[in-house]
């Protein structure tokens with residue numbers, strides 16, 4: 001009997017603790033796509049820290065790049081009584097049903113970094129200027145090869161990210177708005193012939209898949225000594241796959257390679273000259289903007305937005321806040337990522 005009572009007591013305590021963990025009226029659900037990529041860990045941690053500092057409770061979950069996992073995490077956040085949802089989706093098109101539940105429960109949804117498509121439950125969007133990310137990469141290649149003046153032709157290959165990530169439409173199309181005219185006038189040629197977004201997409205933005213695709217491209221088009229002049233890579237995880245493939249088999253002059261995120265692994269390559277640039281997106285800035293948005297929503301005020309034209313998710317324009325991306329190279333990385341306190345020298349050594 002005593003044992004039973006003790007068990008019941010402990011069970012009640014656990015239940016009480018579980019309930020009080022999220023009992024207040026200020027729970028914010030934060031769903032991140034994966035822990036595999038450095039940036040999402042930073043995004044999640046920054047947001048949790050900043051939301052907690054502002055007095056909110058945070059249920060932070062990572063979806064292991066698995067759509068069903070992310071859906072069930074969001075269902076739990078709704079069941080736990082969260083008041084606002086912040087979601088960086090794994091697949092922008094797969095959250096319609098669960099977000100309908102959020103809407104039903106009156107929970108506003110902020111799409112974080114990636115727009116959630118075809119759901120009228122999305123209230124706001126906070127991201128970087130994704131078109132400008134692509135344009136920055138395209139212009140970097142244009143300048144580095146002096147495409148405006150040089151005769152060419154230059155050999156270029158292309159790689160972008162997950163087809164379920166709406167951002168690739170901005171990254172890739174933004175870069176192509178600069179580079180396509182040079183493909184059209186013949187100053188740039190693509191020996192693999194792979195220039196279409198659907199063909200150069202990379203499931204889950206996976207480094208392995210990027211490497212495998214580039215190993216094939218190199219074997220089929222560059223093994224005879226043909227020089228690869230540039231690779232437009234939409235982000236660092238895909239750029240890394242390209243760099244791994246080059247290290248394994250390429251012997252020509254090293255190409256210009258773009259990227260995005262300033263991942264630590266890439267910063268080392270950038271400093272060593274194996275990647276010409278990365279686009280720095282300060283996740284601290286994005287997190288603090290989202291905290292402002294959450295705070296406003298909690299207080300019944302208007303969240304800050306600076307774009308009401310660009311991002312249509314299929315149900316209409318989603319009011320957005322776009323943060324500014326910055327080009328980072330071996331010449332300015334100290335100022336951008338070290339002086340700003342984003343990384344320490346040691347982390348990049």
Ligand code: BGC
Nearest residue numbers: 037113114165167205235261
């Ligand atoms: C983000 C990039 C990131 C990529 C892969 C995109 O939606 O905007 O910063 O590199 O996903 O995780």
